[in-house]
Amino acid sequence: MxxxxxxxxxxxxxxxxxxxxxxxxxxxxxxxxxxxxxxxxxxxxxxxxxxxxxxxxxxxxxxxxxxxxxxxxxxNRQVTGLYPSFRLGWLSTYFVFFETITGIILMFWYTPAPEIAYGNMLSMLNNVPFGQFTRDLHRLGAEAMVLIVFLHMLRTFYTGSYKKPRQFTWFTGVLLLIFTGFLSFTGYLLPWDQLALWAVTIGASMAEATPLVGEQVNLLVRGGPEMGANGLLRFYMAHVLLLPVLLFIFTGVHYYKVVIHGHSLPPREENPGEDTAKRVPLDRRVYFIPDILTSELMWFAVTSFILIVLCIWFYHAPLESHADPGVTPLGTTAPWYFLWIQGALKLGDKTFWGVIFPGILLGFLMVVPYIDLNPARRFAQRRLAFSISFLMLTALVVTSYMGLSEFGVATAPDQEILNELTFEPAHNHMGLLRPVSYDQLATGAFTTREFAGGAEHGPAGVVAFNDMLQQSGDMEHLLEHLETQFLSLPTLRFTPVPANAPELVHVLEEFAHLLEAEQVELLDSWGVVIITPNQGNLKRLDIVINWQEIEIVSGRPVLDDNGNPIPVFDDDGTPVRRTSSKHVFINEQSGYFN
Amino acid sequence: MDLQRLLIDRMENRILVGLTMVLASMVLVGWVAINESGRMASFQQQHLARSIEKGAELFSSSCATCHGNSGEGSARAPGLNNPQLFGHDYLAPLDTQIAAVETRIARFETLTATMVDEEARSQLSEEEFAVVQADLAAIIERYGEDPLTSLNGELVTLVTNRANLILQMQSAIDRGYDPEDPSRMNNVGWGSTLEPFVLTTLVSGRPVSTNYWPEPMASWSQTGGGPLREDQLLDLTNYVLNWGHERNWTLEDLLRVQQFAKEPVEGAVQLVENPVATEIIDIQFADVSGRRDEIDEVVARALGEIAELTGDPNNGQSLYNGSLACSACHNLATVAPPTEGTFTRVEDTRLADPNLAAYSAEHYIVESILAPNAYVVEGYPANNMPQNFGERLDAQLLADLLAYLSSQDGEDPLAN
Structure with a gap:
């Protein structure tokens, strides 16, 4: 017993x-x-x-x-296929949990304090097994989630699923979209690199434009006039506590409403005003166990697999240099999902376009189901709603494009070209010179005149260039200029790029093209690349652009009657030539060229 | 829609697809795991390289003005692209060879002495004697019938080479290099590695270096009131250390250095107008007995001078803790006897020594300040205390010091 x-x-x-x-x-x-x-x-x-x-x-x-x-x-069998849901709601939920899990793992390796945070990123990359992988997954998931949630909203709009009785479901859905955007945005700052600091600085500067209490809101968000230790801690707390709590609560409300009202059927299945989602005939029932469950498990496996594949071969979370409030990188933008606000800001008043306009827009989105009382869900009967939505989508695309740094931000062409050649790896791109193999960075001085079109190019162009510099006295100016950049050279003699350095040849060709493309503003220009050894495994690259100054009024060159720019002469009647330069150091082990 | 029918509508296909994906994901994650250590190592290397690049930029804009564009140093600051900083010892290979030859000579002399000395031979067992014979045979085989001559010849060559090498370094020696003590880390008694040495120098600067350089090395860290963040200091440190990266230091590298580090005390001494005892400064411990009378005479004179003065203990305290920095060593009993209870300790313990029978406590203390090697307390090293207070103090300052010490008197913490 x-x-x-x-x-x-x-x-x-x-x-x-x-x-x-x-x-x-x-x-x-x-x-x-x-x-x-x-x-x-x-x-x-x-x-x-x-x-x-x-x-x-x-x-x-x-x-x-x-x-x-x-x-x-x-x-209902009608809603279990790809159409009409495209699994977007399910995917959004998937990402809520996916981001929570990967985020909690990352929290073990992270301290929300400037200087330490960036060190954490580095140790995650060089000392934590699966550190990079987890960070990639979390970052990719975050960007994907914003997109998926947005697409889910579009789908809901186009199938008319927000209509009575699901108005409130839609309302909480818009809230969730906003929370998702802010979650992604607050997470952006946490690595404390240049990308993070400046994207968030631009995004958070909109808070300053809030009417009446702008200054207070700004102080509240950043914890000080500038983004610093307090701001980082606030963003962290919002990212790991405040916003997730709100997101979870409203995800609960949202899904509860979905279940209460049933999954809305494809529009063609119902007559206008009808809602039959809760009355599922016996022959159309698909039971959760086992059909839906196996289906969800499959989608879980498929989505996870896709994310894993992406993070192994195609996507790595960016990490730029340590945040430096003193150095603004050229071409800084807000995160892509806030580009539309940045673009709108270029239209004029900061308060209106940065706060009131997005506020009205989101407010309008929330109340769409309460305004749009047309009971019809079929496409053909909703022409006005569709037209308005297409207009808004178009506006979104256009303002997002306007938000790019290429649009409407006037940068001097010489600075653009120098940046194009040298910028640090950012958004998985980098300056043209950086990926040149270390052994092809031949010590010496090289000129774009070797590759410029026209009569003299190739070795003859180099010889002519040397002569020209000597005769015009520009050589002296060049050496003086380099001296101000902490590079002391007794003399300089330009040579053709060695034949065994095709990558360097390619960069100089590109350099020549870039100068040619700007030949109106950079009149009669030449560019040089000077490569000097610095340490045993370290070389210094100086890129210099020299051009003849022209008359420029409010950022645009003044043209004469023939459409040519007007050169500037000094009191002695000699043309004024301008120089600008940039230098970078390249280490043999930097791996830009892998 | 075919795909939907095939994959989604049939449950067994869903299960199959799901399982396949789970398995594939596991394989991929395993694959990531296998590659992790390699990935982390390569990131480490890459990050160090990029850190060096950033450090180069900072160096060229902030440090090169004094330390030289390629770290060769200038009259304003020492060279950092410098074998001395990295502790390269040019003489080491020759010294090793010289030591080896000397050992061999000594061995040969011992062996031959054993062969000649009947008594020593008789004490050896047969095996031991066989070893002696074999060793001797080996030396003779290598160096011929007269090994001592050829070994000495070799020694002379090596010593000459060494002297020549030092001669070649002459211009560096003129700029402050010491080939016999070639490591900056050893010079300053730095107990750790070069990396923290460079980093802490950047962090805190060298606040008092105006005493021996035209300008002080400022603190570069934000912590110390400077402009740079911690990560930038690390970048700079990585750049400076990169001068030693896989470096085979040549003589040219040494001769290219324009300026070597200076010893902090050199010229740092603030001299007084009427020094109390210039005659007896810098007496090494070994020389004390020869100069005993001189020391006694000068100390007696100093005692006579201070007898007529009243010391100011407050000024004595600021000297003790400040410019003379006595308290740096005389705080705990580890480096030097502690400050507290000095008079009591001298009267109770030191004067018990018969050699000091005729001394008063004041006499002993004044002698110990002016000629520290005159009497070295057991358990503490000789030649350790600065030997130049005789030229840094006048009678009044000495009286102030004594007044301060007597104000600190009390129970001797070492008494038990």
Whole structure:
């Protein structure tokens, strides 16, 4: 007799025999694990047979169990395919959990303090197994989530699923979109690199434009006039606590409303004003267990697999240099999903375009179901709503484009070209000179005149260039200029680029093209690249552009009647030539060229 | 829609696709795991390289003016692209060879002495004697019938080479290099590696270096009131250390250095108008007995001078803790005897020594300040205390110091 208060397995064996006891034991375990399905049910389900007629065990877990109490017991066959949902709502939920899990893992390696935070990023990359992988997953998931949630909203709009009785579901959905955007945005700052600091500085500067209380809002968000330790801590707390809590609560509300009202059917299935989502005929029922469950598990596996593949081969979370409030990188923009606000800001008043306009827009989105009282859900009967939505989408694309740094931000062409040649790796791109293999960075001085079109190019162009510099005295100016850049050279003699350095040739060709493309503003220009050894495994690259100054009024060159620029002469009547330059150091091990 | 029918509508296909994806994901994650250590190592290397690039930029704009464009140093600051900083010892290979030859000579002399000395031979067992014979045979085989001559010849060559090498370094020696003590780390008694030495120098600067350089090395860290962030200091440190990266230092590297580090005490001494005891400064411990009378005479004179003065203990305290920096060593008992209870300790312990029978406590203390090596307390090293207070103090300052010490008197913490 067993000492246990209930019959033991051995008692069972004695009583029923081994075979029966094992089978019944297994049956019980399976039923517990599957929350209601015994082996026979599982077998039937796998064979695709109809559920048995005994009290439907597939419904039991929804009624009794905690994990499934919020899931519908069955769906309408009409909504289980790719159309009309495109799985976008499910995907959004997937990313909520995906981001939470990867985010919690990352929290173990992160301290929200300037200087330490960036060090954490580095140690995650050089000292934490799966550190880079987890960070990539979290970052990619964050960007994908913004997109997916937005697409989910579009889909809901176009299938008219926001209409009565689902107005409030839509309203919470817009809230979730906003939370998602802010979650992604607050996370942007945490690595504390240049990309983070400047993207967030631009984004957060909109807070300053809030009417009446702008200064206070700005101080509240950043914890000080500039983004610093307090601001980082605030963004961190918002990112890991405040926004996730809101997101989870409203995800709950949103999904509760989805279940209460049922998944809306494709528009063509219903007459205008009808809502039959909750009345699913028996022959159209698809039970959660096993159909929907297996389907979701499959999508879970597929989506995870895709994310993993992307993060191994195609996507790595960016990490630029340490945040430096004193150095503004050329071409700084807000994160892509806020570009539309940055673009709108270029239209004029900061307060209106930066705060009031987005506020009105989001407010309008929230109340769309309360304004649009047209009961019809079919495309053909919603011409006005569709037209307005297309207008808004177009405006979104246009303002986003306007938000790019290429649009409407006047930078001197020489600075643009120098930046194009040298900028540090950012957004997975880098200056043209950086990826040149270290052994092809031949020590010497090279000129774009070797590659410029026209009569003299090639070696002859180099010889002519040397002569020209000597005769005009520009050589002296060049050496003086380099001296101000802390490069002391006694003399300089330009040579053709060695034949065994094709990558360097390519860069100088590009350099020549860039100068040619700007030949109006950079009149009669030449560019040089001077490569000097610095340490055993370190070279210094100086890029200098020299051109003849022309008359420029409010950022645009003044043209004469023939459409030519007007050169500037000094008091002696000699043309004024201008020089600008930039230098970078390249280490043999920097790996820009891998 | 075919795809949908095939993959999504049939449950067994869903299960198959899901399982395949899970397995594939596991394989991929495993693949990532296998490559992790390599990836981390290569990131480490890449990041160091980029840090050096940033350090180069900072160096060229902030440091090159004094330390030279290529780190060769100038009259304003020492060279950093400098074998001395990295502790390269040019004489080491020759010294090793010289030591080897000297050992061999000594061994040969011992062996031949054993062969000649009947008594010593008789004490050896047969095996031991066989070893002696074999060793001797080996030396003779290598150096011929008269090994001592050829070994000494070799020694002379090596010593000459060494002297010539030092001669070649002459211009560097003129600029402050010491080939016999070639490591900056050893010079300053730095107990750690070069990296923290460079980093802490950047962090804190050298606040008092105006005493021996035209301008002090400022603190470059934001912590110390300077302009640079911690990561920038690390970049700079990485750049400076990169001068030693896989470097085979040549003599040219040494001769290219325009300026070597200066010893902090050189010229740092603030001299007084009427020094109390210039005659007896810099007496090494070994020389004390020869100059005993001179020391006694000068100390007696100093005692006579201060007898007529009243010391100011406050000024004595600021000297003790400030410009003379006595308290740097005389704080705990580890480096030097502690400040507290000096008079008591001298009277109870030191004067018990018969050699000091005729001394008063004041006499002992004044002698110990002016000629520290005159009497070295057991357990503390000789030649350790600065030997130049005789030219840094006048009678009044000495009286102030004594007044301060007597104000600190009390129970001797070392008494038990």
């Amino acid at each position: 067993s000492v246990l208060p209930f019959p033991s397995f051995l008692d069972d064996v004695k009583e029923k025999g081994l075979r029966k006891a094992v089978f019944e034991g297994a049956d019980e375990v399976i039923e517990r694990l599957s929350a209601g399905l015994n082996i026979q049910d599982v077998r039937d389900a796998l064979r695709g047979e109809d559920p048995s007629r005994r009290p439907n065990p597939r419904l039991q877990p929804h009624a009794d169990g905690f994990w499934l109490h919020m899931r519908p017991s069955y769906y």
